[in-house]
Amino acid sequence: MTIPRRLHIHRKTFLSLLVLLFLMGCVPDQDYTPVITQFQQSADTLSHAFQRLLTNANLVEYDHYIDSQAFDHASLSPSEIDSRAVITPAELKLRSDAIRALAQYTSALATLAQGKEEAQIVADATTASTSFSTLATDAQTAAAGHHLIPTTADYAGPISSAASAAGIILGLIERHRTHEEIRQSIEKNDPALSALFDMLGTESQAIYERQKSTQRAQGVLLFTDYNREITQATPDKDYLLQLSDRIKQFRRNQALVAQADPTAAIAAFKKSHDALVAVILAPKDAKSRTLAALVTTVKSFAAEVEPLADGVQSTSSKKN
Amino acid sequence: MTQAELVTAIGNTLTQMDDTLMDPTLINQPAKWQQVYAMRKHLDDQQRTLVAATIQADDASFQTLTGQIQQAIKQLQQVIDNLKEIDSIINTIAQISADLDEILKAAS
Numbered sequence: 001m002t003i004p005r006r007l008h009i010h011r012k013t014f015l016s017l018l019v020l021l022f023l024m025g026c027v028p029d030q031d032y033t034p035v036i037t038q039f040q041q042s043a044d045t046l047s048h049a050f051q052r053l054l055t056n057a058n059l060v061e062y063d064h065y066i067d068s069q070a071f072d073h074a075s076l077s078p079s080e081i082d083s084r085a086v087i088t089p090a091e092l093k094l095r096s097d098a099i100r101a102l103a104q105y106t107s108a109l110a111t112l113a114q115g116k117e118e119a120q121i122v123a124d125a126t127t128a129s130t131s132f133s134t135l136a137t138d139a140q141t142a143a144a145g146h147h148l149i150p151t152t153a154d155y156a157g158p159i160s161s162a163a164s165a166a167g168i169i170l171g172l173i174e175r176h177r178t179h180e181e182i183r184q185s186i187e188k189n190d191p192a193l194s195a196l197f198d199m200l201g202t203e204s205q206a207i208y209e210r211q212k213s214t215q216r217a218q219g220v221l222l223f224t225d226y227n228r229e230i231t232q233a234t235p236d237k238d239y240l241l242q243l244s245d246r247i248k249q250f251r252r253n254q255a256l257v258a259q260a261d262p263t264a265a266i267a268a269f270k271k272s273h274d275a276l277v278a279v280i281l282a283p284k285d286a287k288s289r290t291l292a293a294l295v296t297t298v299k300s301f302a303a304e305v306e307p308l309a310d311g312v313q314s315t316s317s318k319k320n
Numbered sequence: 321m322t323q324a325e326l327v328t329a330i331g332n333t334l335t336q337m338d339d340t341l342m343d344p345t346l347i348n349q350p351a352k353w354q355q356v357y358a359m360r361k362h363l364d365d366q367q368r369t370l371v372a373a374t375i376q377a378d379d380a381s382f383q384t385l386t387g388q389i390q391q392a393i394k395q396l397q398q399v400i401d402n403l404k405e406i407d408s409i410i411n412t413i414a415q416i417s418a419d420l421d422e423i424l425k426a427a428s
Contacts, residue, residue, distance in 0.1 A: 061368065068361065086372055150374035202324045206371045209331040213364055216338045220360070223342040224353070231348065 032114040032291070039110055039272055039298045042305045043103035046265055049309040050204070051096040053262055056312070057207050058085045064214035071221045086210065091152050094135075094142045098159060098200060099266075101135045102193065104128035105166045106273045109186070112173060113280050125173040128166065136163035151203055158195040165192035183281060190277050194270070201266040208261050215257050219250050253314070260311035268301040321386040323375045326423075330367045333393055333416060334360065336400045345403050352406050359413045366420045373427040381426065385419045392416045 061084040069076050108124040116124075139159040142152050169185050226243040229235050275290070275297040282290040321329070337360045340346055346353050376382060396412045399405040 064364075084368075086368065148372055150372065202322075205324050206327045209327045210368060210371055213331055213334050213367055216335060217360075217364060220338050220341045220357070224347050224357075227344045227347040 035291075035295050035298050036110045036114045038302055039276070040103075040107050042272070042298065042302045043106060043269065045309045046262075046269055046305045047096070047100045047103050049265070049305065049312045050099045050200075050262055051092075052312045053204070053207065053211075053260065054087060054092045054095055056211065057087050057092075060211050060214045061086055064217055067218055067221055071225075086148055086207070088146065088148055090138075090142050090145060091147050091149055094138055094152065094155060095200065095203070097131070097135050097138065098155070098196060101128065101131040101166075102162075102196065102200075102269070102273070104131050105170070105193070106269075106276060108170060108173070109273075109276055109280060112182075113276060118176075122174055122176075125170040129170040129174065132163040132166045132170075136160055149203070151199070155199065158199050161192045162196040165189035186277060187281055193273075197266065197270040197273070201263050201270075204262040204266060208263065211260065212257055215250075215253060219247075219254070222247050222250055256311045256314045258311070259307040262308060262312075265301070265304040265308045268297070268304040271297045272301045321383070321390065322377050323370070323373075326386055326389070327367060327370055329389065329393060330363060330370065330416075330420070333396065333413070334363060334367065336396065337363070337413065340400060340403070340409065343403065346406070349406075352410075355410055356406075356413075359410065359417065363413065363417055363420070366417065366424060369424055370420070373424060375423065375427050379426075382423060385423050389416050389419045392419070 062081050065081055065084045066076060068074075104124070105128040108121075108128040111121050111124045136159055139156045143156040147153070166189075168189050169182070172182050172185050222243060226240065226247065229240055229243065272294070275294040279287065279290040279294050337356060341353065341356055341360060346356065392412050392415045396409065396416070399408045399412070
């Protein structure tokens with residue numbers, strides 16, 4: 001290798017290091033590492049829980065329909081059961097991928113704030129950039145194709161804005177631009193991601209409400225069957241025992257469904273993202289204060305997401 | 321009121337109806353129980369349709385109808401625990417359901 005080329009590489013490495021030090025604002029790495037790790041774990045857990053919740057959205061409708069028809073001694077057919085679907089596989093994937101892309105993007109910012117090795121920063125930025133790019137294409141396809149949720153068409157706008165904004169920021173990171181350029185770009189473009197966070201939060205509330213309604217309907221049928229059976233001249237003891245077991249399971253599931261509301265976890269995810277951006281944008285003398293705020297919001301995020309994951313997992317694998 | 325808030329409000333009404341339907345006192349009045357249960361099924365279907373409906377939430381008629389629904393839900397809360405008022409409960413739920421039908425008819 002020639003001497004000028006070696007000097008060029010050293011200069012590039014030195015400049016990259018300088019950028020990282022500026023972004024970190026001289027806050028030691030050990031202060032960042034636990035909070036960033038907790039954030040990334042929580043974002044990952046949310047992403048999986050959200051995907052499971054969406055997968056569950058059709059299953060609870062099918063089960064609810066079958067239970068109601070059986071209770072009413074009414075006919076059942078596969079096509080009628082299928083007609084109760086509220087979300088298509090493509091719609092499910094779009095929303096699940098949106099959460100994942102937001103998690104990857106925020107993780108890329110976290111890696112940047114943490115001052116990880118340059119190769120890691122660029123790798124995380126590239127992963128997030130690719131996810132957003134695929135997501136933007138999928139959103140256009142989903143909007144034009146068959147969908148059950150009308151707001152699917154409305155996703156194209158916020159996803160396109162978020163993908164463009166994230167693309168600009170991540171592109172600067174990938175191209176090793178200066179701290180000030182990256183900082184200004186985050187300040188200018190990051191707010192464009194808010195609409196996507198908000199949309200996911202509002203919509204998941206409606207999906208969760210259906211899960212609650214269908215779960216409670218099972219309780220109505222169980223209690224009615226039980227209370228009717230005991231009024232018979234000779235109640236069937238085995239049947240009563242079966243019903244009482246199912247009532248106990250129903251009540252346990254009811255408690256789990258109560259903690260499976262994703263809205264608060266998505267709101268906490270957004271707050272953590274905003275707090276992380278605040279750390280990156282803060283002047284040096286405000287780094288410690290913004291880091292303390294980040295620690296608090298990430299703790300709240302973890303506190304919201306852990307019971308959600310437990311609730312969603314338990315309710316999707318258990319049946320009365 | 322937004323569409324999501326309406327979905328939640330209907331969910332809360334369904335919860336109150338479920339508590340009533342699970343009460344042995346009403347279960348032992350089969351005709352009345354069946355009437356409330358039929359309304360529960362209809363309101364449940366309406367909620368499912370509402371989740372997948374395109375609603376113009378800033379539309380004046382949507383706001384008027386949701387205002388009426390909110391009013392009816394308030395009335396329902398006053399009588400829902402009193403099974404002696406079952407006819408009043410049924411009438412109020414019917415009113416909520418009728419307003420919801422109007423909203424869903426206007427939706428595409």
